[in-house]
Amino acid sequence: EDVLLAAKEQAARSHISIGKALSELARLALTRVPESAERNGLPLFPVQPTAGIVTLELVNQLRDELL
Numbered sequence: 001e002d003v004l005l006a007a008k009e010q011a012a013r014s015h016i017s018i019g020k021a022l023s024e025l026a027r028l029a030l031t032r033v034p035e036s037a038e039r040n041g042l043p044l045f046p047v048q049p050t051a052g053i054v055t056l057e058l059v060n061q062l063r064d065e066l067l
Contacts, residue, residue, distance in 0.1 A: 003025075004018075011021035037044040 003022075007018050007021040007025060010016075010025060011018045014021065014024075016024075
């Protein structure tokens with residue numbers, strides 16, 4: 001009941017169908033990182049799928065370019 005109510009309210013606010021509102025709410029839930037996401041006591045930050053990997057070599061290269 002609570003999900004349907006949230007979808008109806010979202011649909012009314014956005015002037016969209018309930019189905020589209022449900023899809024948007026589901027998509028939002030799937031892409032959110034839990035606020036308490038941690039690894040080894042350190043917080044994890046959201047990463048875009050297209051983001052590259054930061055290696056030690058890349059960090060050293062960028063540092064050397066600044067010097």
